[in-house]
Amino acid sequence: MLFSLPLFLAPALVAAHGAVTSYEIGGKKYEGYQGFSPVAGAQIIQRQWPDYNPIMTVTDPKMTCNGGTSAPLSAEVAAGENVTAIWKQWTHQQGPVTVYLYSCDGEFTACDGKGKKWFKIDEMGLWGDVLNSNNWGTALIYKDLKWSSRIPKTLKPGNYLIRHELLALHQANTPQFYPECAQIKVTGSGTAVPSGASLTSIPAYAAQSDPGIMVDIYMGKGTSYKVPGPAVWSG
Numbered sequence: 001m002l003f004s005l006p007l008f009l010a011p012a013l014v015a016a017h018g019a020v021t022s023y024e025i026g027g028k029k030y031e032g033y034q035g036f037s038p039v040a041g042a043q044i045i046q047r048q049w050p051d052y053n054p055i056m057t058v059t060d061p062k063m064t065c066n067g068g069t070s071a072p073l074s075a076e077v078a079a080g081e082n083v084t085a086i087w088k089q090w091t092h093q094q095g096p097v098t099v100y101l102y103s104c105d106g107e108f109t110a111c112d113g114k115g116k117k118w119f120k121i122d123e124m125g126l127w128g129d130v131l132n133s134n135n136w137g138t139a140l141i142y143k144d145l146k147w148s149s150r151i152p153k154t155l156k157p158g159n160y161l162i163r164h165e166l167l168a169l170h171q172a173n174t175p176q177f178y179p180e181c182a183q184i185k186v187t188g189s190g191t192a193v194p195s196g197a198s199l200t201s202i203p204a205y206a207a208q209s210d211p212g213i214m215v216d217i218y219m220g221k222g223t224s225y226k227v228p229g230p231a232v233w234s235g
Contacts, residue, residue, distance in 0.1 A: 068180070093138055155193075
């Protein structure tokens with residue numbers, strides 16, 4: 001006998017995903033966007049994403065900031081300080097966490113995240129040697145519902161987008177991307193800027209066929225994992 005999924009469970013499947021919904025910077029909390037209960041005219045630093053359903057391909061235009069294009073506010077952060085992203089919910093424990101910055105080179109209203117200007121400042125993939133385990137960056141999000149990353153101390157001041165991405169790998173060869181962006185103004189006296197191989201475009205920071213994206217964690221005896229995209233730039 002075949003059984004169909006009860007309709008009342010459908011919203012629960014959507015709610016099983018998650019997104020960054022607030023930030024802590026310099027001891028101050030900044031509210032983010034609430035995709036399924038948005039507040040009209042919300043004074044937030046986060047680019048307003050339409051939903052937190054998964055993005056399934058690395059080339060999807062929504063990969064830049066989950067479809068978000070603008071925010072009314074920005075948060076000031078000194079180079080060398082931490083930015084902590086906070087989730088209200090997250091249920092997957094297999095996959096990497098990555099954090100990127102993008103130099104706006106001007107006002108946020110004209111900052112579209114396009115071009116080869118994204119650079120990675122933080123990542124955590126697999127630790128240990130068992131792919132089919134909970135020893136992943138996203139397992140720490142599952143546990144703590146937060147992720148803290150240090151802005152490189154020598155980074156040149158300016159307006160930046162900060163982008164947090166969770167890549168869920170719990171379904172074989174079916175990657176699920178969950179990115180969100182916020183607007184930050186980096187201060188300090190640094191002069192360092194990334195260049196060359198440290199810079200990438202988003203979408204398409206890697207091929208869909210990249211072994212860090214298209215992976216079956218349940219097959220074989222794989223003992224290593226390389227987070228897709230460029231290496232972390234520390235300044």
